Amino acid sequence: MKTPAENGPTPGLDFIRTIVAEDLEAGLHGGRVVTRFPPEPNGYLHIGHATAVCLNFNVALENGGVCHLRFDDTNPETEDIRYVRSITEDVRWLGFDWGEHLYYASDCFEQMYGFAEHLIREGKAYVESASEDEIRDARGSVTEPGSPTPSRSRSVEENLDLFRRMRAGEFPDGTHVLRAKIDLASPNMLLRDPVLYRIRHAHHYRTGDEWCIYPLYDWAHPIEDAIECVTHSICTLEFETHRPLYNWVVENIPVGCRPHQYEFARRNLEHTVMSKRKLLELVEGGYVDSWDDPRMPTVAGLRRRGVTPEAIRTFADLAGVGKTENRIDIGKLEFAIRDDLNQRVPRVLCVLRPLKVVITNFPEGEVEHLEAPYYPRDVPREGSRVVPFTRTIYIEREDFQEDPPSGYHRLAPGNEVRLRYAYVIRCDEVIRDERGGIAELRCTYDRATRGGKTEGRTVKGTIHWVSADHSVECEVRLYDRLFLVPDPEEAGEAWKETLNPESLVVIHGARIEPSVREDPPNTRYQFERLGYFWRDPIDSESEAMVFNRTVMLRDTWVKQGEAAEELPTKPKAEVRVERHAETSTSAPEPERSAALEARRERYVRELGVGDAEGEIITREDATAELFETAIATGATPRTLANWIVHEVPREAGERALSELPFGGQELGRLVVLLEDGTLSSSAGRDVLAEMTTRGGAPDEIVERRGLHQISDPEKLGLLVDEVIAQNAKKAAEYRDGRTGLLGFFVGQVMRKTGGRANPEVASKLLESRLR
RNA sequence: UCCCCCCUGGUGUAAGGGCAACACAGCGGUCUUUGGAACCGCUAAUCCACGUUCGAAUCGUGGGGGGGGAACCA
Numbered sequence: 001m002k003t004p005a006e007n008g009p010t011p012g013l014d015f016i017r018t019i020v021a022e023d024l025e026a027g028l029h030g031g032r033v034v035t036r037f038p039p040e041p042n043g044y045l046h047i048g049h050a051t052a053v054c055l056n057f058n059v060a061l062e063n064g065g066v067c068h069l070r071f072d073d074t075n076p077e078t079e080d081i082r083y084v085r086s087i088t089e090d091v092r093w094l095g096f097d098w099g100e101h102l103y104y105a106s107d108c109f110e111q112m113y114g115f116a117e118h119l120i121r122e123g124k125a126y127v128e129s130a131s132e133d134e135i136r137d138a139r140g141s142v143t144e145p146g147s148p149t150p151s152r153s154r155s156v157e158e159n160l161d162l163f164r165r166m167r168a169g170e171f172p173d174g175t176h177v178l179r180a181k182i183d184l185a186s187p188n189m190l191l192r193d194p195v196l197y198r199i200r201h202a203h204h205y206r207t208g209d210e211w212c213i214y215p216l217y218d219w220a221h222p223i224e225d226a227i228e229c230v231t232h233s234i235c236t237l238e239f240e241t242h243r244p245l246y247n248w249v250v251e252n253i254p255v256g257c258r259p260h261q262y263e264f265a266r267r268n269l270e271h272t273v274m275s276k277r278k279l280l281e282l283v284e285g286g287y288v289d290s291w292d293d294p295r296m297p298t299v300a301g302l303r304r305r306g307v308t309p310e311a312i313r314t315f316a317d318l319a320g321v322g323k324t325e326n327r328i329d330i331g332k333l334e335f336a337i338r339d340d341l342n343q344r345v346p347r348v349l350c351v352l353r354p355l356k357v358v359i360t361n362f363p364e365g366e367v368e369h370l371e372a373p374y375y376p377r378d379v380p381r382e383g384s385r386v387v388p389f390t391r392t393i394y395i396e397r398e399d400f401q402e403d404p405p406s407g408y409h410r411l412a413p414g415n416e417v418r419l420r421y422a423y424v425i426r427c428d429e430v431i432r433d434e435r436g437g438i439a440e441l442r443c444t445y446d447r448a449t450r451g452g453k454t455e456g457r458t459v460k461g462t463i464h465w466v467s468a469d470h471s472v473e474c475e476v477r478l479y480d481r482l483f484l485v486p487d488p489e490e491a492g493e494a495w496k497e498t499l500n501p502e503s504l505v506v507i508h509g510a511r512i513e514p515s516v517r518e519d520p521p522n523t524r525y526q527f528e529r530l531g532y533f534w535r536d537p538i539d540s541e542s543e544a545m546v547f548n549r550t551v552m553l554r555d556t557w558v559k560q561g562e563a564a565e566e567l568p569t570k571p572k573a574e575v576r577v578e579r580h581a582e583t584s585t586s587a588p589e590p591e592r593s594a595a596l597e598a599r600r601e602r603y604v605r606e607l608g609v610g611d612a613e614g615e616i617i618t619r620e621d622a623t624a625e626l627f628e629t630a631i632a633t634g635a636t637p638r639t640l641a642n643w644i645v646h647e648v649p650r651e652a653g654e655r656a657l658s659e660l661p662f663g664g665q666e667l668g669r670l671v672v673l674l675e676d677g678t679l680s681s682s683a684g685r686d687v688l689a690e691m692t693t694r695g696g697a698p699d700e701i702v703e704r705r706g707l708h709q710i711s712d713p714e715k716l717g718l719l720v721d722e723v724i725a726q727n728a729k730k731a732a733e734y735r736d737g738r739t740g741l742l743g744f745f746v747g748q749v750m751r752k753t754g755g756r757a758n759p760e761v762a763s764k765l766l767e768s769r770l771r
Numbered sequence: 772u773c774c775c776c777c778c779u780g781g782u783g784u785a786a787g788g789g790c791a792a793c794a795c796a797g798c799g800g801u802c803u804u805u806g807g808a809a810c811c812g813c814u815a816a817u818c819c820a821c822g823u824u825c826g827a828a829u830c831g832u833g834g835g836g837g838g839g840g841a842a843c844c845a
Contacts, residue, residue, distance in 0.1 A: 012785050012792095040845050075844065132843060139841060142773040146841090177843055187774040189841035198843035217845050241775055241840050265777085265838090318794065320784040322777090325838055329782045332795050342808060378808055409806065418804060452804045462804050486782095529805050557806040612822060612832055646823045646831050681824065682788090730790075740790075743826055747789030759789095759825045 014321035029231040033065030041083035043276045045090045045299045051267045054316035057096040068101040076204035090299040115253040127162040145185035222249040229257040270330040271481035272297040306534040306550030311340040341532045346374035349464045350512040350527040354394035356440040362391045372421035385515040392468035399463040409461035418462040424449040471511035474545040478505040607637035629664025635671035651692040661695030670698040682755035683707040711758040723748045
């Protein structure tokens with residue numbers, strides 16, 4: 001077991017977990033963490049959903065919180081009870097428990113309606129009577145603001161009356177909608193008076209005919225979260241632009257809880273598709289047999305293929321969480337599956353394409369019972385079964401070659417090979433059929449190698465086999481990746497042409513050792529040298545066994561062959577050569593008032609402010625004012641401008657300058673302290689941080705926290721020696737030429753002094769003493 | 772065209788001013804009654820430019836590339 005130190009830095013949390021940890025730290029939400037998995041019951045869950053399920057449940061679990069399962073059933077036209085059943089089953093199968101927290105959006109319809117009336121009374125929503133097309137036209141475009149429709153100016157009373165009559169069913173579909181009154185000129189189109197309710201005289205699978213108006217996602221979802229007191233509402237990236245609307249809703253309705261939405265990039269997988277539409281097309285077009293076809297990336301498909309929930313959860317961990325578009329290597333999923341199965345399933349022997357072998361020196365009619373362990377020595381599990389050995393056996397056709405390539409370890413004329421758990425045999429003769437094909441092999445066995453023992457002799461190859469008389473015929477379905485290419489969507493409309501014609505190869509007449517007849521039907525196996533398999537849960541009768549291949553074994557032998565055929569890959573440099581050399585160096589000048597332009601001129605020409613900085617601080621009056629007030633303190637304009645542009649925004653974050661609790665006076669003073677050597681730039685940032693959060697005068701903060709810079713070479717020298725002594729190994733590396741470590745040492749000195757050391761002096765001292 | 776988000780080895784994720792890390796894949800080796808597993812080693816990355824800084828993958832500006840957004844879908 002490695003210690004964390006030997007393992008290097010401990011891996012950091014993903015950005016979602018970081019936010020949750022910070023919120024907990026800050027005591028938000030009363031220390032509670034509540035997440036939710038909110039599927040719409042209009043399709044089957046796939047592996048992308050599965051990673052989202054894992055994320056939501058695990059984030060809650062890791063923080064002592066709970067995760068709700070909530071069906072987002074606000075669209076009666078597409079949703080169905082059978083999907084809630086399959087989704088429920090899938091989430092449970094994945095191993096997650098929502099306890100009592102099973103919810104339906106449709107249970108909140110009454111409350112949502114109430115909040116809508118509240119909005120109307122507040123003058124924040126109105127009934128729109130324009131047609132769908134008219135609404136769209138009036139919404140404007142990305143470059144032009146929208147314009148109000150006549151409905152927008154209706155009175156509260158009229159809106160209330162109309163909305164109640166909408167609910168009462170007085171109007172046909174599409175005649176009216178309820179809209180939020182937000183901002184028709186917003187650059188975010190979603191804020192241009194979004195539709196909250198539409199009329200649909202449709203039967204809902206849960207509420208029946210109780211409602212004829214249904215809420216839209218942007219209205220329903222935040223309310224559901226708020227009602228359930230969800231703290232962290234995790235969704236996918238395409239909802240990023242919805243967040244301001246989400247916030248608007250939770251801030252404008254009278255509920256006690258204030259959830260926040262965070263978006264992550266859905267996990268995509270190589271060699272498959274995930275969209276509901278494409279998956280449906282595969283099923284309906286007969287490209288696969290069903291939603292639970294083992295080639296489908298659906299949870300049901302993976303389950304039927306023999307994948308374990310543990311493997312899927314491991315895969316989710318391996319894939320991680322991020323905000324980048326991604327397509328995860330299918331090898332990662334396969335690794336997770338093998339890694340799980342390797343540790344837990346018994347090995348058995350099965351021959352896919354049998355080749356008859358007669359052991360000529362083994363007596364006819366005799367049966368030898370050999371004991372074979374179920375697990376290899378490196379898997380800490382017990383158990384064995386008996387395999388019968390007879391005069392006639394079958395081996396894999398692939399395991400014999402008349403003219404083997406070099407490095408081939410299996411059977412060939414005159415060669416020896418070990419039969420797993422049995423004997424070493426030698427091939428003496430090849431018997432042909434009429435067409436010249438190989439019909440049968442005549443071999444002799446070495447009685448002394450019983451159980452496969454070969455003392456004093458090396459037999460490189462070991463192959464699997466079954467007794468001809470005792471083995472059981474079975475069907476084996478070899479599943480492979482569904483698409484030939486990693487990203488089928490890249491082919492556009494032709495995506496189905498990239499389907500892998502060999503994604504399913506059915507083998508009839510395979511032969512498996514008899515012991516499996518005694519096993520429970522849901523037993524998973526490794527067929528030695530072939531892969532992991534289990535019986536198809538639907539098509540497998542006890543008489544006619546059907547096995548699905550869950551995943552192949554890693555095969556470094558095949559890979560060697562493939563690698564040889566592989567074309568040399570293009571050097572990466574090629575891609576990089578053609579960079580846009582012609583990018584203009586002068587930044588385009590945004591429009592600004594004549595007054596601001598005059599200031600920019602003066603700052604840059606007369607005060608020595610940098611070009612870029614001068615341009616930035618004259619974009620807005622407030623910034624220029626801050627700058628002017630600050631130079632009055634005697635700070636050097638150039639340095640001051642640098643701090644305003646490069647340091648202040650970092651601390652300020654989302655806040656505007658006017659919201660900060662300090663002004664030019666304080667900022668100027670801070671820069672003066674920096675310039676006269678009182679403060680190191682590192683400590684200066686600390687001071688600025690405090691000024692930003694709490695306000696206060698720089699001098700006072702420096703005094704109180706004792707942040708005066710240490711520039712005295714003697715004092716620093718002592719610290720430098722200490723740091724070198726404490727990091728002797730690194731010092732040696734540095735002296736060996738790893739000079740990049742200088743930053744590390746400076747960092748150590750800075751840390752030791754709480755940022756008070758003069759880094760320039762420290763750096764010089766380090767350089768000379770490390771020489 | 773306007774707004775928002777993203778860009779670290781082949782892939783996915785860390786490091787969020789101070790040692791570019793982990794996993795998968797790949798390559799080589801040890802071991803092996805599975806050409807499996809395990810173990811050891813190696814290869815391989817911060818989109819570009821300029822700036823701020825003692826020090827930039829990290830902060831700033833600009834550019835490039837990718838994704839999302841104007842449903843009475845979610």
